[in-house]
Amino acid sequence: MTLRAHHVRLNAFIHATEDEDKVLEAIGTFIPEEIDDDDVTFDVEETTGFFGNPIKVVNVEIKRSRAVRAFLNHLKELLNDDAKRYILRNLDEKVDEDGTLYLRFNKQKAYLGEVELDEGADVVQVKIKVKAFPMRKETVLKAVREWLSE
Numbered sequence: 531m532t533l534r535a536h537h538v539r540l541n542a543f544i545h546a547t548e549d550e551d552k553v554l555e556a557i558g559t560f561i562p563e564e565i566d567d568d569d570v571t572f573d574v575e576e577t578t579g580f581f582g583n584p585i586k587v588v589n590v591e592i593k594r595s596r597a598v599r600a601f602l603n604h605l606k607e608l609l610n611d612d613a614k615r616y617i618l619r620n621l622d623e624k625v626d627e628d629g630t631l632y633l634r635f636n637k638q639k640a641y642l643g644e645v646e647l648d649e650g651a652d653v654v655q656v657k658i659k660v661k662a663f664p665m666r667k668e669t670v671l672k673a674v675r676e677w678l679s680e
């Protein structure tokens with residue numbers, strides 16, 4: 531079963547001490563090459579951290595259904611069995627009432643091309659707005675379970 535989604539959003543913080551290109555490369559680990567650049571909306575905002583330090587926030591959005599499908603297939607390939615089991619065990623807290631699946635990945639590992647789930651703060655956050663009918667949390671949980679279990 532393939533998971534269906536309305537859109538996918540990725541974001542990460544770039545701290546003043548970090549190399550912006552490396553953070554962008556970390557995000558790139560999650561975006562398959564077959565997605566056209568036109569299908570990816572990319573935005574970098576400058577903001578200020580809690581202690582007045584400059585922070586950039588990278589926001590990436592993939593909306594077109596073919597690109598979303600390519601992203602989901604790629605993501606599933608990137609996840610090893612342990613990662614899938616971890617997501618399934620913690621699925622209830624990873625899906626909100628609006629049907630969005632939230633996953634966080636270690637930003638440093640992603641830069642190295644490795645995908646490792648991480649609950650820390652230095653992460654690439656992936657938000658998947660799942661398509662399910664009827665749109666209820668239980669339906670989304672079932673769809674994600676089927677997607678990761680096959």
